[in-house]
Amino acid sequence: MSLAVEKLEGNMADLTITVPAEDFANALKSAYNKNKGKFQMAGFRKGKVPMAYIEKVYGPEVFYEDAANELINKTYPEEIDGIELDIVSRPEISVTQIEKGKDFIYVAKVATRPEVKLGSYKGIEVEKEDISVSDEEVKAEIEKAQKENGRKVDVTDRPAKLQDEVKIDFDGSVDGVAFDGGKGEDYNLVLGSHTFIDTFEDQIIGKSVGDEFDVNVTFPEDYQAENLAGKAAVFKVKLNSIKETQLPELDDEFASDVSAFDTFAEYEEDVKKTLELRKKDAAARQKEAKCIQKLIETSEMEIPEPMVALQQDRMLEDFDMRLSYQGLKLDQYLQITKMTRDDLKADMRPEALNRIKSSLVVEAVAEAEAIEVSDEEVDEEIKKMAESYQMEVEKFKEMVGEREIDAVKHDLKNRKAVKLMAESAVEVEPAEKPADEAKSE
Numbered sequence: 001m002s003l004a005v006e007k008l009e010g011n012m013a014d015l016t017i018t019v020p021a022e023d024f025a026n027a028l029k030s031a032y033n034k035n036k037g038k039f040q041m042a043g044f045r046k047g048k049v050p051m052a053y054i055e056k057v058y059g060p061e062v063f064y065e066d067a068a069n070e071l072i073n074k075t076y077p078e079e080i081d082g083i084e085l086d087i088v089s090r091p092e093i094s095v096t097q098i099e100k101g102k103d104f105i106y107v108a109k110v111a112t113r114p115e116v117k118l119g120s121y122k123g124i125e126v127e128k129e130d131i132s133v134s135d136e137e138v139k140a141e142i143e144k145a146q147k148e149n150g151r152k153v154d155v156t157d158r159p160a161k162l163q164d165e166v167k168i169d170f171d172g173s174v175d176g177v178a179f180d181g182g183k184g185e186d187y188n189l190v191l192g193s194h195t196f197i198d199t200f201e202d203q204i205i206g207k208s209v210g211d212e213f214d215v216n217v218t219f220p221e222d223y224q225a226e227n228l229a230g231k232a233a234v235f236k237v238k239l240n241s242i243k244e245t246q247l248p249e250l251d252d253e254f255a256s257d258v259s260a261f262d263t264f265a266e267y268e269e270d271v272k273k274t275l276e277l278r279k280k281d282a283a284a285r286q287k288e289a290k291c292i293q294k295l296i297e298t299s300e301m302e303i304p305e306p307m308v309a310l311q312q313d314r315m316l317e318d319f320d321m322r323l324s325y326q327g328l329k330l331d332q333y334l335q336i337t338k339m340t341r342d343d344l345k346a347d348m349r350p351e352a353l354n355r356i357k358s359s360l361v362v363e364a365v366a367e368a369e370a371i372e373v374s375d376e377e378v379d380e381e382i383k384k385m386a387e388s389y390q391m392e393v394e395k396f397k398e399m400v401g402e403r404e405i406d407a408v409k410h411d412l413k414n415r416k417a418v419k420l421m422a423e424s425a426v427e428v429e430p431a432e433k434p435a436d437e438a439k440s441e
Contacts, residue, residue: 003079007112011304015091015108017079019071024104031066060100068095071104086113089306111304116364119298121421126290128427129283133275141271142250145258150245159206162192165243166204170215172235179228186240197223204239212238224336284422291421296357299364303356311352312345319344359414366417373412381408 089111172182198217255267386396
C-alpha cells in the first residue's frame with residue numbers, strides 16, 4: 001500500500017492511496033460473502049451461487065462498491081495516521097482505478113490546517129466594560145428573590161387580574177369544528193405570560209371563579225399549524241380557580257430566611273457585592289473575547305471551505321443534542337420553523353467561521369509564545385472534571401481515554417494564550433455614542 005501527497009492551493013491536498021491488487025481481491029471476496037445470501041438463481045440454493053457465476057451474470061463490478069467501501073474505511077485511517085499533514089475536514093473520495101486483478105486506487109481530497117500570519121497580540125486596545133452596580137439592579141435582584149419566595153393563595157373574593165395564576169377548562173373550535181390541541185382541563189395559566197395567542201388571556205381578566213364564557217381570538221398568519229393560520233377561533237372557557245402570589249415583606253426576617261444574614265441591610269450589601277463579582281467575571285470574559293476578535297481582524301489566514309463545513313456539521317449535531325434535552329427532535333424543529341437542514345447550516349456558517357478563526361489565532365499565540373502545560377496542571381483539571389461527574393479520578397481517566405486527556409492539555413494551553421493577551425491588553429474608555437443613537441436607547 002502506498003500514499004502520495006499533492007498539496008493544492010487554498011490549503012487543500014490530494015492524498016492518492018494505492019491498495020495492492022491482492023487486497024482488492026480479498027475485499028471482493030468479503031463483499032461476495034456479505035451479499036451472497038441475496039442472490040437466488042436456477043440450479044443453485046439461495047446463498048450458494050458461486051462468486052464467478054454471479055460475476056458472469058451481473059458483470060465483475062457487481063461487488064465493486066462494497067469492496068471499495070471496505071477498503072477505503074480500512075486504509076484511509078491507516079494511511080493518514082502519522083503523516084505530517086494536519087487534516088481538518090472529512091475526506092472527499094474519488095476512485096480513480098477499480099478493476100479486478102489490478103491495484104485499487106482512490107484519491108482523498110482533504111483540507112489542511114491553514115497557516116496563520118498573526119497580527120500583534122500584545123497591547124491590544126479594548127473598550128473598558130462598566131462593572132458598576134446601580135441601586136436599580138440591586139433592587140431588581142432582591143425583588144426576584146422576593147417573587148421566588150412568594151406564597152400562592154386562593155382568591156375567591158374578587159375577579160381575575162393581571163399576574164394571577166388561573167386554572168381553566170377550554171374547548172376551541174374554528175367554524176364550529178374542534179381542532180387538535182384546542183382542548184384542555186384544569187390548565188394552569190399565568191395571566192400576562194402570553195402563553196396563549198392573541199388576546200386570550202386578556203379576556204379572562206375580570207372573570208370570577210365558576211364563570212363560563214367565550215374567548216374569541218385569531219391565530220397569527222404565520223402560526224405553525226397551517227390549517228389554523230389566520231383563522232378566527234372560539235374557545236368555550238370555564239374559570240375553575242384563581243391564585244395570587246403574596247410577597248413577603250422586605251425586612252430582617254426576609255433576609256434571614258433567604259440568606260445567611262440577620263439584617264436586611266447586610267443582605268442588601270451582599271447582593272450588591274455578588275452582582276459586582278458577577279459583572280467583573282462577565283467583563284473579564286468580554287475582554288478576552290474582544291482580544292480574540294481584534295486579533296482575528298489583524299491576522300491573515302485562508303480558511304478552506306471543507307473545514308467550515310465540518311464545523312457546521314458539528315454545530316448542527318450539538319444543536320440537535322440540545323433540542324433532545326428539551327424533548328424535541330431536530331426534524332420537528334425544522335418543521336415548526338419551516339427550515340431545511342441546509343437553511344440551518346447556512347445560518348450557522350458565520351459563527352462556524354468565527355469559531356475556526358478564533359481557535360486558529362489562539363493556537364498560533366500559544367505556539368508563538370511556546371506555551372507549555374505541566375502534567376500537574378492537566379491532573380488538576382482532570383480531577384475537577386472527575387469531581388463534576390462524581391467519579392474517581394482513575395476511573396474517569398479510563399472512561400475518557402488518552403484523546404480526551406490530550407484535548408484537556410490543548411484547552412489549558414489555549415486558556416493560557418488567551419489570558420496572556422487579556423493581561424497585556426490596554427483598556428480604553430468607550431467612545432461616546434452619537435446623540436441620536438443614545439436617545440433611541
